[in-house]
Amino acid sequence: MKSKVQLISQIKKEHKKTHMHIPMIFIVVSTLVLSVLSLADLEWEDKISINRGFSLFCYGLVFFTVLYHTLNNLLLRTSSGQRFIKTYKLSVGDVYDISNKIVSAIQALFCCLTGLTCCTYSCFRNILRTSHYISEAYAWFGAAYFLYDIWSMYKVHSMKILQATVNGDAKKSGVKFLNYLKTHAVIVGHHIFIGAFGFLVITYLRGGLGDCFFGFVYLMEASTPFVSLRGILSKIGLKSSNLYVVNGLVMLAVFFICRVAMFPGVIYLYSQSVDLDYFSAIESLPRGCKISILILLLPQIYWFFLMVKGASQVLKRKVTKKKTSKNVH
Known part of the structure; x- marks a missing residue:
């Protein structure tokens, strides 16, 4: 030892x-x-x-x-x-x-x-x-x-x-x-x-x-x-800073657009290219493709839910601190 x-x-x-x-x-x-x-x-x-x-x-x-x-x-x-x-x-x-x-x-x-x-x-x-x-x-x-x-x-x-x-x-x-x-x-x-x-x-x-x-x-x-x-901001002790909050909100928006909304958007592009309605286009996809989409999409929805939950807690703490500081002054 x-x-x-x-x-x-x-x-x-x-x-x-x-x-x-x-x-x-x-x-x-x-x-x-x-x-x-x-x-x-x-x-x-x-x-x-x-x-x-x-x-x-x-x-x-x-x-x-x-x-x-x-x-x-x-x-x-x-x-x-x-x-x-x-x-x-x-x-x-x-x-x-x-x-x-x-x-x-x-x-x-x-x-x-x-x-x-x-x-x-x-x-x-x-x-x-x-x-x-x-x-x-x-x-x-x-x-x-x-x-x-x-x-x-x-x-x-x-x-x-x-x-x-x-x-x-x-x-x-x-x-x-x-x-x-x-x-x-x-x-x-x-x-x-x-x-x-x-x-x-x-x-x-x-x-x-x-x-x-x-x-x-x-x-x-x-x-x-x-x-x-x-x-990194959390690691250097800036978790309560405005930069941390703004970055978190931008992260949430980009995550939703690029990791959640992207999937139905791409399927829509596919439906247009094969000249089918949206749900018929989904049905026409190979089984392996549909399974791959689910494998990629489901974790993103779960992580997005966790991010929304975390962001709401940060915003609540911010609002509470502001109210407290106003009451003190």
């Missing part, structure tokens, strides 16, 4: 890893540039070969992993980062968590750019058959994110456990990666399922359908940057 001295030493080792942010920034930019250049010879509607796709997957794995380390470096090893940490009294675990959320937001922005490109190109042509190579290309690149994020969440969890152990608040447990996979089976399973399911549907199981529909699926990530910002 490790002593507190050993555990503190392990935390310091994590600090020592974070002093190479300039080379890391170069690697992050290089992998992104190489990913774009690897697609330069493609025509708009070309398909992504397995060899090209695997290269994009490797670029993605390096990009997201090194980006995460770069953000940790900038916060832990630069003077401005140190000031930020001291101002908001953050632990190393908090820094890891913030970096994880920033990478998540950046990945979501990439998804949105992919979705906008797909919709702009495909939805004004034959929406059932027209595709853009960026859809498959980012399916390969973005699939790496889900593997990275499992590892990143483990790093956040592991550091928090180490610090709790040093402070005498917890016993040493859950630090091993396999232990983490067992204790967080739901979120790990969700990442593996969404990553694998989305990748296979977009690259191989789409049944010849065009990217107008899959572009909207990519746009589901539009709410993620606001979710990430909400978590």
Whole structure:
């Protein structure tokens, strides 16, 4: 069993890893540039070969992993980062968590750019058959994110456990990666399922359908940057700020539009393209497609309900505080 001295030493080792942010920034930019250049010879509607796709997957794995380390470096090893940490009294675990959320937001922005490109190109042509190579290309690149994020969440969890152990608040447990996979089976399973399911549907199981529909699926990530910002604001103690409330309301609106209302909207587009009424169009969909829609839609409705509930509680607290402060004055 490790002593507190050993555990503190392990935390310091994590600090020592974070002093190479300039080379890391170069690697992050290089992998992104190489990913774009690897697609330069493609025509708009070309398909992504397995060899090209695997290269994009490797670029993605390096990009997201090194980006995460770069953000940790900038916060832990630069003077401005140190000031930020001291101002908001953050632990190393908090820094890891913030970096994880920033990478998540950046990945979501990439998804949105992919979705906008797909919709702009495909939805004004034959929406059932027209595709853009960026859809498959980012399916390969973005699939790496889900593997990275499992590892990143483990790093956040592991550091928090180490610090709790040093402070005498917890016993040493859950630090091993396999232990983490067992204790967080739901979120790990969700990442593996969404990553694998989305990748296979977009690259191989789409049944010849065009990217107008899959572009909207990519746009589901539009709410993620606001979710990430909400978590960061909470972490730095600004949960009662006006920015937190405004961000939460915007997050709620974007989530509803892109993750709930999007489904009936896309089905309406489909009904128009096949010249059927709305419900006949739903009936005409393949069984696998209808099951996929339910798998994607039902969790969104549940999460939206939780968000509405949380937002109403925040607004109630705001109103109560204002009334209290008025009564005091």
